[in-house]
Amino acid sequence: MLKIAVASENGMVTEHFGHCEGFMIFDTENNQIIKSETVANPGHRPGFLPNFLADCGVNVIISGGMGGGAVEIFNERNVEVVVGASGNAKTAVENYLKGELKTTGSVCHEHQHHDECGE
Numbered sequence: 001m002l003k004i005a006v007a008s009e010n011g012m013v014t015e016h017f018g019h020c021e022g023f024m025i026f027d028t029e030n031n032q033i034i035k036s037e038t039v040a041n042p043g044h045r046p047g048f049l050p051n052f053l054a055d056c057g058v059n060v061i062i063s064g065g066m067g068g069g070a071v072e073i074f075n076e077r078n079v080e081v082v083v084g085a086s087g088n089a090k091t092a093v094e095n096y097l098k099g100e101l102k103t104t105g106s107v108c109h110e111h112q113h114h115d116e117c118g119e
Contacts, residue, residue, distance in 0.1 A: 002028045004096065005053050006089040007063040008038075013085045013092050015064040018044040023053065024089045031097040033090070050074045062092050062101070 006013055007020035014020040020041055027035040042052060050073035053061060060080045074081045084104025085092045095101040 001034075002060065003056070003058050004028060004060040004062065004093050005056075005058040006085075006092055007061070007066075008089040011089055013062065013064055013087060013089050017061070017063040017066040017070060017083075018049060020063075025056065025058065026090070026093045028093070028097060033093060033097075036090070047073055050077060050079070054079050060096065062089075062096060 004026045005023045006026070007017045008014055008024045009021040011024070022038050022040045024036060024038050026033050039056070042048070046069060050061075050070050054074070054077035058079055060082060061074060062082045062085045064083065064086055066081065066083050071081050071083075082096060082101060082103045085101060092101055
């Protein structure tokens with residue numbers, strides 16, 4: 001089983017990982033979604049969210065953009081990071097499962113990301 005989280009707001013992929021409304025978490029098996037749930041964002045604190053999601057058993061995180069520190073922690077926790085995604089969260093997961101969603105490497109290099117991430 002593969003557990004895929006999407007940083008989302010109203011069912012759509014959000015631009016910035018740390019400031020999303022919540023995470024849609026999809027349990028998948030044999031490249032099919034078998035279950036989904038939404039977990040509220042427990043709060044943006046440096047380093048907290050990647051560990052929170054890894055502790056939830058997430059294998060893949062999909063987001064519009066993400067800071068380099070979060071990417072590093074996900075990498076350390078063996079969670080695949082896919083950034084540069086947009087549109088419907090469930091569709092993004094389906095495209096990932098089909099091998100059609102690839103990361104763009106859209107990493108925010110400054111924590112003050114207002115200018116770079118459209119926030």
